Amino acid sequence: MQHCPLCHHDAIRPVFEDRRRHFLVCQRCALVFATPGSYLLPAAEKQRYGRARRDNKQKQLAQFIATLLQQLQTLQPNVLEGLNFGRVLTPALLQPLQQSGLQLHQYDPFFAPEHQLLRQQYDFICCYRVFEHFHLPAKEWQIIVHALKPGAWLAISTPLLQSVEMFAKWHYKNNPTHVSFYQPQTFAYLAEHSSLQLIFAQKDFVLMQKAS
Template identity: 40%
Template sequence: MSMLCPLCQHIDPQHYHQDKRRHYFQCPQCKLVFADPAALLPASAEKQIYDQHQNNPDDLGYRKFLNRLAAPLLLRLPLQQQGLDFGCGPGPTLSLMLADAGHEMALYDPYFVPDRSPLKQQYDFVTCTEAIEHFYQPRREWHLLLNLIRPGGYLGIMTKLVRNKDAFAQWHYKNDPTHVSFFSEATFRYLAKQHNLRLEILGNDIILLQKSA
């Protein structure tokens, strides 16, 4: 049975890289690089790794890191908008920063804030920082993210971008066993075209997408 791309469902992704832990494949259509599905961790092991993350809202260094997304997003948002921090992790911080700027924030994380009721409404903006690379089913999650955003609203993503095969081979980012879906500029250009989104890529890991009004 042929393998399908977990993001765009294109048939027959190609071998991209292999290390001691797992194989990686790349979709010829959307250019997503993804780990071999056979190597995906069970939920209990994945959660155990996340529990080791030290995301402290009082950590000024962590706030500075997140501000690389918050600052450009805030420049584009009108006042007093409604937002959702999707995949907020064990120490929600970006949501506090955006709330301090006057926005109403909701939280969702499948492990740490698993109440799905915030997923039943739409928002003026959704943030997804250092989370999209963890998606086991990126197609499902991508459509969920888009459906959460009102017309004209923003999706703000932070994730390291795939550059090329040589860089990938040396890339520490792939060594985290919970990192399984690796996006590139080409992937986001494909998604923006497919869904009529305005795309801005700021630096090597900040992606802003705006839904058409």
């Protein structure tokens, strides 16, 4: 029987299919996901991911982190150590961020798979356009939550699906490396079940804080 890859519930129903893929929605956590049989093989996934790594995503990622740091420093001035999870910034773009006294560690499953980083805890974790690539979102979620210190911040950039009815026309599903799609209530569900507070979930930005 199919289960939701995020909350493991079996109350799932089809929402859409095209020539290549079938998509299902979970009735409990509202995750929309591609059926596992349609995933790209790791080599193809890495190649597509690498392409995105070289292009303008780097500037967007640097901007995302810089804006986030400004916001976090107004909320909590002593934010010092963070983890950029899933998509690494090049050294040239990382350096200016680190000059301000910030320690930013980076983990990427393909290009910087330093698993020991995931066993430490951080003042904040940021994930830029990463969640939509998760084949095993429940496992990745557990790793991320455990790597947050009490009171730490989690900032996620992923385009939120506003309603299941909009999925059929949503261009974001057309990229074959995008396999997990979240609605605002998916993050409400995750917050409730992980001792996190959901502060914000709109458009393509989600901010959460772990309980102190």
